[in-house]
Amino acid sequence: MARISPAPQRFERRVPDIGYGVLDELVGYALRRAQIAIYEDFEAALGPMDITSQRFSAMVVIAANPAIAQGTLGRVLGVARSGVVQVVNGLQARGWVTREAHGTDARAWLLKLTAEGRTILVKARRRVHAHDARVSQRLSTTERDQLIALLDRLGSKP
Amino acid sequence: MARISPAPQRFERRVPDIGYGVLDELVGYALRRAQIAIYEDFEAALGPMDITSQRFSAMVVIAANPAIAQGTLGRVLGVARSGVVQVVNGLQARGWVTREAHGTDARAWLLKLTAEGRTILVKARRRVHAHDARVSQRLSTTERDQLIALLDRLGSKP
DNA sequence: TATTGTTATACTCTATAACTATA
């Protein structure tokens, strides 16, 4: 498997001799710190493939739900309809996704991966797995699963 | 304490009958989902005070490190110098932060909270604590601390 | 009337690079 160089780390988790006040006690800020670190590594690993995290998740969702409509994809990704157009345009311009006519609803497009899109996704998925293992390398498998489970329970809606 | 209404939730964590493929197994995506939910709630709670998460963290850091220089603040927040200027301009325009002359280095500014800034920060901190408790309400105290500890260990640098 | 996708537009966030004034 290709060796992907780790992120160049522009962001210092803790600047020496600086007090972080209440930030150190907040889940939200711990999340932000982690997210910056993860995003940097993702970008370093997938950027050379011209894949952003949003493009990746869009392709994964399309692959897992062939012939998904744009509106649904937007709901899944949490992006407005107009934003989905941009994302899909980008994927289509790269030849990774096609818009096909919906059989019964002439307003809607159905999204599918092209053969090239599937090939790229396989490669990207490998890199993303390596990336995910890298950013959670200081966690045991149990801790990693625990972390995901805890994150899934965050949110203000009980 | 004022009752802050919870976030309006535009983002659905799971859309019914939709497969999420590999996304469900990734720390990075769990983080993203959680982050969207948390950000929405933060915005709903602090937005009325004209405080963004970045303004909040900047003020906390300035409060915890009076007479901090802009460059240092940028390193702490993980923002480029030019970005710090924008943030500080916004805080200064609201009368919450002042730029004072550095005694020995005429190039640098020292940042301090104004009296009004300190008052606002006290109020904001209360709301942020309520917000943080709200988004982690489905976690026990132990789980919450555990989550923060796990998040702090994420990152590609061993 | 409501919905799907599109366009136009704008706003936020952030970065790079060039600039100034110091050091």
Added chain:
DNA sequence: TATAGTTATAGAGTATAACAATA
């Protein structure tokens, strides 16, 4: 030469609103 801050500018990303076609 290097550094602190500023400005200009541009590029993502995202949202709202108006619109066309269709339901």
